[in-house]
Amino acid sequence: MKTEDAGSSVLETWTVEEVAEAFDRNEIVLIDVRTPQEYMFEHVEGALLMPMAFFRAEKLPGQSDKRIVFHCGSGVRSEKVARAAMAAGCDRIAHMEGGFGAWKAAKKPYIGTNMATGAPTPMG
Structure with missing residues (x-):
């Protein structure tokens, strides 16, 4: 994890592995800031x-x-959203380095769309 001090706040940049492990242990809330369309097409389950x-x-x-x-x-x-959260008073906030593209590249599980049926389908 990389950290950056910004006044009284700390911005953390977590790796995909760090996020996946903490998410599996229910230690974090993972918030997707992409558009609803991007999320509906594919997203991290949960x-x-x-x-x-x-x-x-x-x-x-x-x-x-x-x-x-x-x-x-x-x-x-x-990162933009995390910085906005810091500006609003969050003293420690994090984001995932490389985003969903890095998640998929690391072969982590996610929900995608079955192109034949349009149904949500486990992937990864």
Whole structure:
């Protein structure tokens, strides 16, 4: 995990492995900030959807029970959202390096779309 101090806040950049392990142990809430269309086509099973276009940092819950880790397609949008959360007062926030593309490249499980039927299908 990489960390960056930004005043009174810390931005953490987690690897896919770190996210997958913490997610499996139910230690984090994984929030997907891609569009609803991207999420519907393929997503990490159990990740929550909070599209960047509708993101309101002040509405985030506290992190006393589970840490929040954002992800997007490549890591660019999730970093922007994480920085917005820091600006809204989150003192420690994280995002996943490389986004969903890195998740798939690491052969982690996800829900995709069966192109023949349109049905959600486990992948990876």
